[in-house]
Amino acid sequence: MFVNKFAIGLIAAAACAGLCQTASAADMAVRRALPPPPAPVLAPTWTGFYVGGNVGSAWGQDDTAVNVNILGLGIGAPLTSQGLRNFVGGVQGGYNYQFGAIVLGIEADADWGDVKGTAPCVVIVSCTDKIKSFGDVGGRAGVAVDKALIYVKGGWAWADQQFNTSFSLLGVSGSNTVSLNRSGAFLGTGVEYAFMPNWSAKIEYDYYDFGTKNVSTSVAVAGLAIPISASSNLTEQVVKFGINYKFWGY
Numbered sequence: 001m002f003v004n005k006f007a008i009g010l011i012a013a014a015a016c017a018g019l020c021q022t023a024s025a026a027d028m029a030v031r032r033a034l035p036p037p038p039a040p041v042l043a044p045t046w047t048g049f050y051v052g053g054n055v056g057s058a059w060g061q062d063d064t065a066v067n068v069n070i071l072g073l074g075i076g077a078p079l080t081s082q083g084l085r086n087f088v089g090g091v092q093g094g095y096n097y098q099f100g101a102i103v104l105g106i107e108a109d110a111d112w113g114d115v116k117g118t119a120p121c122v123v124i125v126s127c128t129d130k131i132k133s134f135g136d137v138g139g140r141a142g143v144a145v146d147k148a149l150i151y152v153k154g155g156w157a158w159a160d161q162q163f164n165t166s167f168s169l170l171g172v173s174g175s176n177t178v179s180l181n182r183s184g185a186f187l188g189t190g191v192e193y194a195f196m197p198n199w200s201a202k203i204e205y206d207y208y209d210f211g212t213k214n215v216s217t218s219v220a221v222a223g224l225a226i227p228i229s230a231s232s233n234l235t236e237q238v239v240k241f242g243i244n245y246k247f248w249g250y
Contacts, residue, residue: 046103046149048248050200051093056240058115060084060208062129063233081119082129084236088113092242094140103142103149110135115236126166131236134159134208136186149192149200157186157208159236163215165228174226178217182234184210192244200244208236 062082090111096103116130138155159182166175190204215230 045248046096046098046105046144046194046246048246049093049095050244050246051091052242052244053089053091054109054111054204054240054242055087055089056111056238058084058086058088058111058113058131058236058238060115060117060131060234060236062117062235064119064127064129065231082117082127083119084115084117084129084131086113086115088115088238088240090135092244096140098144101144103140103144103151105140106138107140107153108135108137111238111240127230128162128164128166129232129234130162130164131234132160132162134236136206136208138186138188142192147194149194150190151192152187152189153206154187155185156183157210158183159208159210159234161210161232161234163217163230163232165217165230176217176228178215180213180215180232182210182213184208184234198246198248200246202242202244204238204240204242206238206240208238210234210236 060083062084064082088111090109092107092109094105094107096105110133112133114130114132116128118126118128134157136155136157138153140151140153142149142151161180161182162177163180164175164177186206186208188204188206190202192200192202194200212231212233215232216227217230218225218227
């Protein structure tokens with residue numbers, strides 16, 4: 001009896017060993033057949049220096065009060081609102097530092113484009129405003145969400161403006177152009193998305209307020225210089241699309 005039980009135990013142990021080896025071999029074959037798990041996708045870091053370019057559309061408003069002095073007689077006009085509009089393009093660059101989901105940085109922009117408009121100032125005098133170039137330097141603060149950066153920005157702004165006055169009466173005409181350097185402040189907001197290592201795209205809205213500035217000029221008509229003085233209150237809004245290259249990747 002004991003011999004029979006012992007023989008049955010040996011047979012069962014041998015069968016189990018064979019089955020275990022077969023299962024282990026099959027499991028290893030399945031593991032070899034399965035592809036390795038994909039590497040985790042890392043969210044980009046926004047820390048680093050970057051440069052880029054942008055294109056967009058700008059529109060503004062210049063409320064102008066004009067006074068024309070003809071033979072000692074002052075002719076004044078109330079505020080005339082001139083709408084300015086055109087396409088713009090330029091460059092930007094800056095530096096970001098990220099800690100956690102918070103991103104802080106500084107950025108400078110410079111854009112060009114004849115953003116202009118014309119309106120009558122005083123019946124016979126026409127005024128044309130043109131913003132030839134503008135730019136800004138300011139701080140930027142945002143929150144990183146996966147590969148996107150949602151941000152606000154603000155700081156100091158400047159503009160190169162041309163103010164043209166033209167006179168026409170009974171076939172007699174004249175004109176004069178004065179260049180102005182304007183400074184003011186701006187606020188903006190935007191979203192930037194890192195679509196490749198080192199590369200990101202953004203859409204941004206900015207509002208510029210260049211305050212009020214006095215302008216003194218004159219128009220030469222039939223050899224007579226007619227003095228013209230004006231106060232110009234200039235604002236501008238810009239929507240632009242940009243591409244940035246960061247000098248370090250993920």
